[in-house]
Amino acid sequence: MGFTKIQAAAHAVPERIMTNDDLSLIMETSDEWIRSRTGIRQRHIVSENETTSDLATEVAKKLLEKSGFTAESVDFIIIATMTAESVMPSSAAKVQSNIGAINAFAYDLTAACSGFVFALSQADKLIGSGAYHRGIVIGAESMSKVLDWSDRSTAVLFGDGAGGVLLDDSGESPLVLSEKLQTDGSRAEKLTCSPMSQDFLKMDGRAIFDFAVRDVPKNIVEVVGDNEVDYFLLHQANERILDKMAKKLGQPREKFLQNLQNYGNTSAASIPLLLSEMMENGTVYQGQSLLITGFGGGLTWGSMLLHI
Template structure:
């Protein structure tokens, strides 16, 4: 028998404040049409004053635990992906642990920017397969509105805040690609591309959090090729191909990247979960948000083969294949 990390529950949370594209027209040389045609984004959510990344993460975690029929102390570990922590340290995961009333186990953060949730899933899977944990709460949570340069129309209109969470539980599998749970993963990074997407501040450089900077066109050219390649590598590891995928649940950065990757893989957009129009780019939160929405709407069903893939600053990119 083979141990598989199976999805037992899923949930998400979005801040109450909804920001339509039109809100930017008063302060920037932009329009709703300009934003929609270039990104597919129509609106996004921004955290309220005093509402932190850990606050969003806790609400998503509670939703996922409820969906799984579990309590906080049923969880052995929290793996949380974020690039916008409440504090430099301690980790957001330990803050979530305390706020959930979880009195056992351990938690830690993963930082791979927009690819963070793929990295977090891979780490959580390793904990379960190795026997270190039986149940792991995997969370992606971001408050990117806190690191925006509101004078830069190329970036500040793209990002939003939110959180999504999965509960993974170890279960016996047959050891083949028909098993439920995480079947394979592929992770990559290349620091030579760091200037394509970064924040221009930090503890050891400026002593400030800095603002997000992005070379959008250059990043777009890298994205489709790298996302397609990592997806196919992950599928090949378990002797599956593009046509075996029921759902692509991609990082929700830009509708053109999403469409380009689906086209290159020969898959219809009918097989893609798209939430970018409602949430914007929520970085590490975007995949679990989309998974939660897809499951809640009854599209993602038990037994479906789900491909998640993402690329972000670093550059870091990767894919996880799982059977729901």
């Protein structure tokens, strides 16, 4: 039995692009206003008939194609999402059926923007148990379906997309060097969303910004310790947050990879989408040390130091 290894990464986004200028046609905002406050220039939006499980299925198929593994060889599928189109069946069950992973158990995990980090942690433990050898972990969101498009404070921030990894037990050394996952339910009302009761996403923007730049860096420092980090792949919420994080941690800003300008905040999809893009363009490759950090609703936050 070996250690957990990332065999492939992949991502998928809807074809439809909504620019800041497009948003200015439906609400009182502008490209300059959005870019100066968030760094976001555009986002991808699902069509009326496109679902979270559709995006996740596309990622799963790409992962199998890239890795060369069969769907039948997959032992488990975990989908991190807060925008599943149904509670039952889960998005993961739909993906399992769509790709023909007949031997895999599958479930959704809900931890908002921290979802992929929480899910990857679980997957690493499943493989580490020796009982399971191969799994798929995907973050997938259709955030556009839970937004109040008349609320400028939230609608300009989010986008839709999916990203994920295929893991197996062929690693020669540990994938996860250290980790820490956290939740503070006492601050839950600062960021809420209840689609089942038609309650759109609501956010206390100032409180969430302060949480991100005060609590999350402490978590990162504890996880990193004295280790060198090649790149920081943080949840892609806001360019200003990434700027503040770099300063707080005393790290060069260029170590904090970013693609939020093209996708907006895609919640649980943001980290794997970023990882996939950066692996595709050669920025991130095997042998590097990466720090991944998610933070968001719950409130939840967590970091993992990976050696890929």
